[in-house]
Structures are given as structure tokens and as C-alpha cells.
Amino acid sequence: MKINWGTGIVIAFGLFMTFILYFVFEVQSNSKYDNDLVVEEYYKHDSHFQDEMARIQNAHDLQRKPSIKYTENGVKIDFPATMQNEKIKGNVLLYRPSNKKFDFNTQIVLNNSTLLIPKNKLVKGRWDVNMEWQYDGKKYLSKEVVYVN
Template sequence: MKFSWGHGVIVFLVLFFTWMVSFVMFSLKQNNDLVTKDYYKKGAEFSNHMEIQKRSYSLKDSVSIKNQEGHVLFAFAEVCPELKGEKQIYFYRASDKKDDLKLNVPAGDAQFLVDKSQLKHGRYNVTVSWEYNQEPYEVTKDFFVR
């Protein structure tokens, strides 16, 4: 039997559909936790979140995050009275919600260490939030854990 162009088209179509089916199966197995469960509630509170961000904008450089050997160091500016209270640190990993981490920092601590064994290597959105004079503040930074 001779291999003609018709046979080539059929072989191409079979290989193409096999690739498409395997790609769809691969895509269905991937984790897609990019949206929170309370998506509509967060959307309704977006204007409130924007007010907090606007209020906190001047304090964004008062919080620094650095990679160290085995730890992530958070340094809070001691000159800011707003940063004297209890703070909450939230490591948000967009690719997998199982890798998110929420920690509380005691009041008065100017530095805080987070053990890297609690975090996976990769990109996180780190949010530091606190209250001062009954008003919430929040600083969000991108951070890469090495």
C-alpha cells in the first residue's frame, strides 16, 4: 500500500485530536484557585478597600520585607505611631490557596521573623494589616521567597 496525501491528512488529524484531548485532560487537572470563595462579598467591599489603600499609601515604605538565611525578615519603622499596635501578616499565593499563611505580630515588635519552612519558594502577595485609632491600614507588597 502506498502512502498518499490522504493518508497524511488522516494521520495529522488523529495526532492533532490526540494532542487536543490530552491538553484538555491536563488542563482539567490543574489547580485554579485564583478567585476567593466570597468573590461577590469582596467585590461589594471594594470601595472600602480602596479607602484603606489610600489611607495607607504614605506608610508603604514603613514596612520592609527581606529574604534572609532560613527566614523572612519584616522590619517596621519605629518612628510611625500607626505601626505600634498588633499587626497581621498574610502571605497570599495565587497559584495554590493551600500555601497561604496568616500570622499575627505582637504589638510593639519592630522586627518579625517568619521561618521559610512554612513557605514554598515562589511569588507571594504579602499584606500587612493593622488598626490605629479604630481605622484599618493595609500595605500590600509583592515578594519572592527564595
């Protein structure tokens, strides 16, 4: 039997569709591929976006901002010495973009204007640090990306 160019195109198209359908089925059914959303309640989170932007702007407008950096001991958050430790309240969310199982929250408890999150709590790689805090009743939000070695 002789195959002409029209039959060849139909066969190639059919094979391509089969490959795509196999790939879609494999990604949807295999637990190795994680299809979770970044935020569980996306629309609820999105409705508070303007409030979040106001808190980020408050943090940006500070003369002396808290610094978030990685040291050999862990993630170190330094608040300005001009701020009184007992007036600072809030929490720090360490978010792991690659795997939500490693995400955790820590309350802000300061020693000498410093909060240290120990290295043994952190897995190597990228961490998004979101610090929601308030000082003298004004709310702030600081975001930083930290890479743990």
C-alpha cells in the same frame, strides 16, 4: 479512492476538533491541573473593593511606612520606631499564587518594632504579602511581593 481538496479540509477540520475536545476533557478531568479561583468568594470580595482602596491609600499617605522584605532569616516586617508597638494590631496573610495549600495568616506581634516570619515556614518561590493593620483606630493595608530563595 481519490481524496479531493474539499474532503481534505473536512478531515483536517474534524481532526482539529477532536484534538481540542480531547484537550478540554483532559484539563477538566485531571486533578493535576488546578482550576481553583484566586479568591473563594469573588463577588463578596469585590463589593469591598472601595474600602480596600481607602486602606491602601492610608498606608501610602504615611510619612514613614512599614517595610516588608526578605532576609536570610525569613520575611521581616519593620514598623517605624515612631509608632508604639502596643497600638499596632492586625494580621499578615502570606499568599502563594501557585498553590493555596501553602497560604497562612499570622497575627502581628512585635518585638522592637519588628515582625519576623521564619524561613522554615516558607517554601521557595513567590509570595504575596498582604498586611492588614490598624494604628490608633485608623485602618491600613500594605501589599508587597517577596521572593524566597
